[in-house]
Amino acid sequence: MELYGRYFRTYRKLFFFAVFFVFLETMVDLLQPTLMARIIDDGIRRGEVSRVLQLGGLMLGATALGAGFAALRNILASRVSQRFGQELREDLFRQTLYLGEGEADALGSGSLVTRLTNDTAQCMQFANGMMRIFFKAPITALGSVILAFLLSPQLSLVLFLLLLVVGVLITLSMRLSYTRFAWVQKAMDQLNAKVQEYLLGIRLVKTYGRHETEREKFEGVNGELEKRSMASQRVIAWFSPLLTLTLSLGIALVLYLGSYMFSRGEIEVGKIAAYISYMTQILSSIIMITNIFNTFVRTKASSARILEVLDSPGEAQTKGESLGQALKVLAFDEVSFAYPAGSGVPALKKVTFTLAAGETLAVIGSTGSGKSTLSWLLLRFYEPSDGCITLNGQDIQTLDPGEIRQRIALAPQKPQLFSGTVRENIAWGRPDAPAKDEEWAARTAMAEEFILKMPKGYDSPLRQGGVNLSGGQKQRISIARALAKRGEILILDDATSALDALTEAKVRSALRRIFPKPMTFLITQRVSTAMGADRILVLEEGSVAGWGTHGELLKSCAIYRELYDSQIGLEEKSYGE
Structure with a gap:
């Protein structure tokens, strides 16, 4: 498989050592029935106790040797599979970090989580089994067939017919299983996506009392997963007993023919016992091979999903010129x-x-007018149509997206904080920032006052997502993080929406005093936030409805004037009356 070919080059020596020990272990196992036949025919039938003890001791020694080989291949298999899993997860996570927004949207967060966990675990399990039992089963089956044929070519006619029937059953099983296991993985994606959605919106669910609705939705995707899992397992449920029945009938037929041949003096008892042992080994190996094929089908579906992520172009390969x-x-x-x-x-x-360096542009408009989309295009999360x-003067599609983003500092509409300390979150966009820059950024964002009241100040721990802070506190730390980065472009995407009017005014006043002043985007729905900007861009359903200063737009743009009247103007008139 392509996925294993990529990674197993690194572990080629360990892999071959593991397979070598599997081969030695299998050879020892294949030796056991022959030794047993010798004990029966050369020792027990002739009454030679010393021969029985001699051959019995040889069997015990061979068993101990086989156990030693098994232990060594288990150690090597575990080592290789765990290292393979570690590297695969790292590569998947790294590629996920650099996925384009369009690619990430198409795959979905739930699906990415499944691929990083469930699919990776399936591939690890297959890698481990490949070095432990997947090679042993076919070698044991082939060796047993050869040795059984050498014991009795006549009885082997039954064996070859048996193997033909089993081969047909296994082929049918694989064909029916593959699509069903692919469906299972997709259902797992939907389940993970539903769980993620609930966990992210748990407070809203509780607030609106939507527990039953969410439970019903979960039951729906969970039921679909059960339905698809049952469909995939139904194939195994039918074919496994059929295989066992076929092989058991084969053994019964061999016993019947063997007893007939023994009565005519054409075969010895020990050879019949050895032949049955080889048949049993073949039975166990074929059942194991069936399980291997079922695992292979699952792994094939999982590896295809993993390769879909690893082979996506992403942004890691999208290099360009330097802005300089x-x-x-x-x-x-x-x-x-x-x-x-x-x-x-x-x-x-x-x-x-x-927009020129040092200028501030306010982008204002109703919900869905395309305000935030401007920043996503500038950050090259998407490309313009x-x-x-x-x-x-340089088209950003010719520039390195990594360099563009290094020059941009963003405080998003929904602040995202990470587990760690307050200081680590402020310095997140610029880890080498000196402490004085972090503290300056916190003061400018009006965050230092509440930070110093926390038990450990800047070293106070934050939980994942900043759940131990209020909405306004999270927004101020998010603004501080953007300021601490010292980007040439500062994007505040409705970043003060959770702040009261007085605190927001203080933040705006502090931002105006920044030197050197970055090129600033104020994406907002508040006229009070936009009116102090050098230029204001009014958007309506994605189109430019107005451009100019606050005073110019009050005269020339009806949409801006309506926003002003609804938020400020009517209140002033009412207050004046």
Whole structure:
């Protein structure tokens, strides 16, 4: 399989050693029935106790030797499979980090989690079994067939017919199993996605009392997983007993023919016993091979899903030119964009504007007008459908996305904090930032006051997602993190929505005093936030509805004037009356 070919080059020597020990162990196992036949025919039938003891001691020694080989191949198999699993998880996680947004959206977070855990575990299990039993079973089966044929070519006619029937059954089983196991993995994706969705929205579920609805949804995806798992297991449930029945009938037929041949003096008792032992070994090996094929079918489905992620272009391979010089001007030129696999309705339509270094642009509009989409395009999470975005006159599609993002600091609409200390979260975008920069960023974001009241100040621990902070506190730490990065472009994507008017005003005032001042995007729905910007871009259903200063837009843009009246103007009039 392609996946194993990629990784097992690293462990080639250990792999071959493990297979070598499996081969030696199998040879010892194949020796046992022959020794048993010798004990019966040469020792017990002739009454030679010394011969029985001699051959019995040889059998015990061979058994001990086989146990030693088994222990060695188990150790090697575990070592290789665990290391393989570690590297596979690391590569998958690394590739996941660099997936394009379109690729990540298409795969889905639930599916990515399944591939990183369940699918990887399945491939590890197959790798371990491949060096422990997967080679042993066919070698044992082949060796037993050869030795059985040497014992009695006549009885082997039954054996060959038996193997033909078993081969047909195994082929049918594989064909029926593959698609069913692929369905199981997809159902597992849906289950993981549902669990993730619930855990992320657990507080909202409790607030709205939607426990029963969520439980019913979970029961639906869980039931689908059960249904598909049962469909895949039903194949095994039918074919395993059929195989066992076929092989048992074969052994019964061999016993019948063997007794007939013995009565005519054509075969000895020991050879019949040895032949039955080889038949039993063949039976065990074929059942094991059947399980191997079932595991192979599952692993094939899992490895295909893993390769889908590993072989995705991602962004790690998307290199470009270096911008080099300091950022002077940013321009959107007739930019249009529709989200991949979305509704098809453009999120942006022919958006054009320019912004110079040190200027602040406020982007305002109603929900769904395309405000945040501007930042996702600038960060190259997506590429424009039409038009182009330039930095210092260079199309960003020709630039290295990693360098572009190094120059941009983002405080998103939904602040995402990580487990660790407050200081580690503020310095997350710039780990080498000196402590004074972190503390300056916290003061500018109006976060230092509550940070110093925490038990350990900047060294206070935060839980995953910052669940031990309020919404406003999380937003201020998120803003501090963006400021501490010292990016040439600062994007505040509705980053003060959870702050009260007074705190937001203080944050805006502190931002105006930053020097050197970055090129700043204020993405907002509040006119009070936008009105102090150098330029304001008004979006309506993805199109530019207005461009200018606060005063200019009050005169020229009806949409902006409506926003102003609904948020500020009517309140002022009411207060004046």
